[in-house]
Amino acid sequence: MSSARRSVSAKRGLLAGVALLVLSWTGAAQAQGKPMAQGAVSADGLKPGELYMEADLVIRDDKTKVTTAKGQVEVRYEGRTLRADELVYDEARGVMTAKGEVQVIAADGSVEYADQLVLDDAMKAGAARGFSARMPGDIKLAAASAIRRNENVNELNRAIYTPCDICAADGTTPKTPTWSIQAEKVVQDHAHQVVYYRNAVIRILGAPVLYLPVFWHPDPEAERKSGFLPPKFGASNRRGLSYEQPYLQVLSPSSDLTLSPQINTKVNPLLNAHYRKRFYSGALDARVGYTHDTDFDGKGNPFGQDTSRSYVLASGAFAINDKWRWGFTAERTSDDLLFDKYEVGDVYAARGPFIADDRRLISQVYATRQDQKSWFSAGAFTIQGLRPGDNDRTFPTVGPLIEGRWEPGTQILNGRLRLLGSAVALTRDQSTLNTALPGIDSRRVTGEADWRATFTSTAGLRISPYVNIRADAYSLGDLSGMSSTSKSLARGLAVAGADISFPLARRFKTSTVVLEPVAQLAISPKVKQVVVGYTAAKAPIFLNEDSIAFEFDETNLFRANKFPGYDLYEDGARFNVAGRASMFWDDGRRASLLVGRSFRDSDDDAFTTTSGLSRKASDWIVAADAQPMRGVSFFTRARLDADDLSIQRAEAGANVSVKRGSGYFRYLRNVADANGSKVENLDLGGELYLSKHWGVTAYGNRDLVQDAWVIRDLGVVYRDECTRIDVIYRREDTVIGRLGPTESIAVRLTLATLGGPMYAN
Structure with missing residues (x-):
């Protein structure tokens, strides 16, 4: 109107x-x-x-x-x-x-x-x-009255705060929130980005569980704000009852510090600190921990003298300009078992370009340069071993380690040419074979040229010829079992050959099948490996600093030189061959299978007898993966003995992700690893929701050689739109050093806006 x-x-x-x-x-x-x-x-x-x-x-x-x-x-x-x-x-x-x-x-x-x-x-x-x-963030506030004091301060009287749903699924029926905070007065301070409560009552499912005369938390509109993070509760027979309360202190718009004292009833507290800072050119991240206590065993029984025990896990990465970067990591602990005793998490993470093995720490400094045609890196690192029996004096100090490559902007003979160079120096205090002797020192300089082209016929036959030429120069010191304690040598290496494949595709009504025979021919002159000593049986010991963890599988079947490092080199004439079959359905399902092996003109003692590559005909390589339905996938790879097809190494896994939960499993069997020991391990875990809010979680790692569980976790979880509660029981059966089997219970509580994603900003 x-x-x-x-x-x-x-x-x-x-x-x-x-x-x-x-x-x-x-x-x-x-x-x-x-x-x-x-x-x-x-x-x-x-x-x-x-x-x-x-x-x-x-x-x-x-x-x-x-x-x-x-x-x-x-x-x-x-x-x-x-x-x-x-x-x-x-x-x-x-x-x-x-x-x-x-x-x-x-x-x-x-x-x-x-x-x-x-x-x-x-x-x-x-x-x-x-x-x-x-x-x-779906946060709800309600009050009998609200007063706006100024542009920064709002005051609510007889108020309630909750991020939880207050209506049932139909949107009309009222619902009691999972948790809420009621208060006589609530003050929202925009300037300080804090919400204050007076006479606050925290309610769970409507029932009062805690009264606080004064309470505060960060303003939900704040990007970052100082305050308490969700606590961690636990109980174990090593530390007794345990309570860890993190507190985040925002130091500036670009830096913060989190202090996390861990209070234990059986042993002294451990203070953890985590400092983060961003610069205009990069970032710094540092974690440290400190305690002063005696040592203790798996039952929490003390022994030895009181002493300071600490750790540092730090890293930094910075940009010098648009091409150059530099960075560092610092990882050290005063006690090999400190992380296990106090259950410090995320220890063995990759913090830089050089990565150590599990249960080993690496400290490094590095610089890199990259543009469209070239790559250059220089670095140095040291390693601290935390495994039982590790001797840090046998680990080399690596530095400098230099690598570089350059490619011209135009093709050479219709192919890609790449020039590469590297240099490294390793210094050891003690020999890995006899600690009474000094360790071998080695220095190497390498120059390399690599050319490759690809030609495809109209019928689909693809041929990729390649040539690789390399020169190495070595200087070795502190040799044991040789006629002299040091020597220098140089060698030239080369390989030429071609990769050949001929994919054949056939279209069916709802799927496509691809069959692809693949072959590689490689020819190299005989190479004299670098000998650093001899066994008691007068067999040569080859220098091998960078190919110790080598495993023969489908990922390196078609490498002209299967050794991943420089010290060992594959020579002679060899023929690598495989057949690959793949099937793709229109609805997204897929499956593939590869079977292959390698043939050579003579035996090669540079490969160990357990590698599957030392004889003229290698072991068989089999690999398969599939996704038979949405949310389900699996893979498997195996190495089968060339004579009787017995399994020498096998790895299998599956991933499942469905509406009710998710899970995975991994299986590994190795008849003989790099140390000649048999390995057989099963690792599995997942979570399953039995209803909309309630579920169970499980994790297990079993050593099948020892026929014992390494770790077993079993948990109950409750979750809704604003809350997640995990109660986890863990049993560790392995004996790590002086730590025996242990049992523990941990409680993790996450409340939306009170320790949720906002604290990760």
Whole structure:
């Protein structure tokens, strides 16, 4: 309905006050701090400074200077929308009032509700009755009344706060939130990005569980804020009852410090600290821990003298310019079993380009340069071993380690040419074979040229010829079992050959099948390996610093030189061959199988007898993977003996991810590893939800050679939209050094907005 008294002049008196009200409460400071760009257009089609208003009736009283809009009032301004039954602007008093089912909708989707909302024209103070809000992150606030003290402080009386659902799935039936905080008074301080509570009661499923006279947590709108993070509870027969309470201290917009004291009933506390800082060119990340205590066994029984025990896990990575980068890692501990005793997590992570084995720490410094044609890196590192029997003096100090490659911008003989170079120096204190002798020192310089081209016929036959030429120079010292303690040598290496494949494809009604025979021919002159000593049986011991962990499988079947490092080299004539079959269904299912082996003109004693490559005909290589349905995939690879097809090494795994949960398993069997020991291990885990909120989790690692579990975890989990609780029982049966089997229970509690993703920013 329109009124004859509605006019443009009547609207004009209302517009200034309406703009203030639309920008009220929690969105005011944000809207002022982030004005629309000049010429920009908001989602509602309005330019900066433009205001749109609708109402059934607008009345202007020129005598009292009061303008009133009534009936389905809607105002849009600066990306925000105000809706109310009635708007009144008292120009003389500078007061704006919205009445009747008031809503203020922000551009981010957050909504504020009130029965009545009043604001002064300076936008510094105001009040609301029957106030509630739905904020980003699905956070809900409700209060009997709300007072806006100024642009930074809002005060709520008789309030409740929760990020949990308050309505059932049908959207109409009320629901008791999983957890909530009720308080006599709540103060939201935008300037300090903190929410304070007075006389707060924390409720779980509506029942009061904790009363706090004073309580606070970071403002949900804050990107980062100092405060307590979720605690960690646990109990074990090593440390007794354990409580760890992390506290995040924001030091600056680019740095923070997390202190996590771990309090134990059987042993002394361990203080953990985690410092992070971002620079304009990179970032620094450092974790340290310290305690002063005696040693203790797997039952928590102390022995020995009190002493300081500590660890450091630090890394940094920085950009010098658009091509150069440098960085470092520092990983050390005073006690080989410190991480196991105090259950320090995320220890053996990759923090730099050089990576150590599991249960070993690496400290390194490095620099790299990369552009479109070249790559260069230089670094140095040392290793600390934490495995039983590790002797750090037998580990080499590596430095410098230099690698580089360069490619011309144009093709050479219709192929790609790559020039490579590397150099490394290794120094050992003790011999790995006899600790009474000094360790072997070695220095190597290598230059290499690699050319490869690819030609494809019209029938689909693909031929890739290649040539690789390499020169090595070695300087060796502290040799044992040789006629002299040092020597220098040089050698030239070369390989030439071609990769050949001929894929054949056949289309069926709902699938495609690809059969692909693959072959590789490689020819190299005989190479004299670098000998550093002899066994008691007068067999030569070859220098091998960089190919110790070599495994023959489908990933290196078609490598011209199967050794991953430089010290050992594959020579002679060899022919690598395989057949690959793949099937792809239109609905996303797939499967593939590869079978292959390698043939050579003579035996090669550079390969160990357990590698599967030392004889003229290698072991068989089999690899398969498949995804038979959505969310389910598996893989397997195996090496079969060339004579009787017995399994020499096998690895298999599967991943499952369905609506009710997810899981995986990994199986590894190796008849003889690099040390000649048999390995057979099973690793599996997953979680299954028995209902919408309740589930079970499990993890297990079993040593099948010892016929014993290494670790067993069994847990119960509850989760909903705002809470996750994990209760996990763990038993470790392995004996690590002086630590025997142990049992523990851990409780992990995560509450949305009180230790959720916001703390990871």
